[in-house]
Amino acid sequence: xxxxxxxxxFPILTLVALVILVGTxxxxxxxxxxxxxxxxxxxxxxVMALGITFVIYIGSIxxxxxxxxxxxxxIVSSAIPVIxxxxxxxxxxxxxxxxxxxxxxxxKTKIPTFIATLATAGIAYSIxxxxxxxxxxxxxxxxxxxxxxxxxxxxxxxxxxxxVAGALLVVATIVERRTVAGRIFKAIGAGEAxxxxxxxxxxxxxxxxxxxxxxxxxxxxxxxxARLSGGSPTAADQFLLPAIVAVLVGGTPLTGGVGGVVxxxxxxxxxxxxxxxxxxxSIPAQGQQIFFGCVLIVAIALTIDRRKVRTVK
Numbered sequence: 001x002x003x004x005x006x007x008x009x010f011p012i013l014t015l016v017a018l019v020i021l022v023g024t025x026x027x028x029x030x031x032x033x034x035x036x037x038x039x040x041x042x043x044x045x046x047v048m049a050l051g052i053t054f055v056i057y058i059g060s061i062x063x064x065x066x067x068x069x070x071x072x073x074x075i076v077s078s079a080i081p082v083i084x085x086x087x088x089x090x091x092x093x094x095x096x097x098x099x100x101x102x103x104x105x106x107x108k109t110k111i112p113t114f115i116a117t118l119a120t121a122g123i124a125y126s127i128x129x130x131x132x133x134x135x136x137x138x139x140x141x142x143x144x145x146x147x148x149x150x151x152x153x154x155x156x157x158x159x160x161x162x163x164v165a166g167a168l169l170v171v172a173t174i175v176e177r178r179t180v181a182g183r184i185f186k187a188i189g190a191g192e193a194x195x196x197x198x199x200x201x202x203x204x205x206x207x208x209x210x211x212x213x214x215x216x217x218x219x220x221x222x223x224x225x226a227r228l229s230g231g232s233p234t235a236a237d238q239f240l241l242p243a244i245v246a247v248l249v250g251g252t253p254l255t256g257g258v259g260g261v262v263x264x265x266x267x268x269x270x271x272x273x274x275x276x277x278x279x280x281x282s283i284p285a286q287g288q289q290i291f292f293g294c295v296l297i298v299a300i301a302l303t304i305d306r307r308k309v310r311t312v313k
Contacts, residue, residue, distance in 0.1 A: 042272035051216025059256030066240035072221025073231025099214020103207035128233035189256025248299035
């Protein structure tokens with residue numbers, strides 16, 4: 001097997017190696033209930049990473065997902081007492097709208113997507129600050145169970161978060177692999193100039209990718225609000241870096257065109273097991289961020305397609 005073909009299996013091999021490594025430190029880690037809890041704990045981050053995958057898949061970047069998720073926790077905490085179940089689709093529409101605006105700004109002004117999404121991230125954060133009054137909000141227990149009960153608790157031995165994340169993964173996989181949009185996303189990531197030459201309306205599909213990312217960031221925020229029973233403008237802080245790491249170590253490079261949402265699932269599990277290993281080793285939260293920063297650099301260096309990057313500025 002060539003090194004290029006072996007690279008495709010590197011994420012899953014890494015995951016297996018990490019599970020075995022952590023299992024040697026504590027054999028109880030390998031119990032089914034512990035692994036189930038581990039998967040449940042990473043679902044919120046995974047859903048955010050799932051949306052970011054579509055943007056990276058087309059060769060762009062979305063830095064607004066963390067702020068959109070935080071804003072969503074505030075919106076849903078404020079709206080549920082007033083409009084009930086309608087708060088959920090409202091939050092998703094707002095998230096998708098913010099994502100679409102980021103994409104629209106990027107394609108119409110021709111500014112880098114990291115600038116466009118950084119700007120919308122700041123707007124989302126400011127809105128969350130204003131709506132919340134710069135404080136944390138709580139959701140009444142009965143309202144939380146009535147309107148967000150689909151995202152927490154268990155169905156038998158399986159946490160609902162895993163079921164929700166699994167359903168979103170199935171839908172995202174179908175979009176990526178079985179729809180015209182998914183094939184166009186791949187074409188844009190593989191070579192945007194070629195896609196334009198083929199007559200594809202690239203701008204429209206780039207905006208769609210950002211809208212999907214925004215909607216899934218909002219979904220991540222909904223799940224986080226249910227877990228926290230409330231929200232705040234900083235509720236999803238520290239999510240963005242691990243989410244991008246999950247996409248990249250899963251095998252979807254910043255240059256786009258390869259990888260995809262299933263790869264991101266593997267990447268999210270790698271992040272979850274890595275976090276667990278650092279807990280066993282008593283590494284503080286600040287150290288974890290340093291580690292993920294280093295992993296991000298290594299992941300980009302190993303996965304980026306340098307044929308698409310003629311110069312580095």
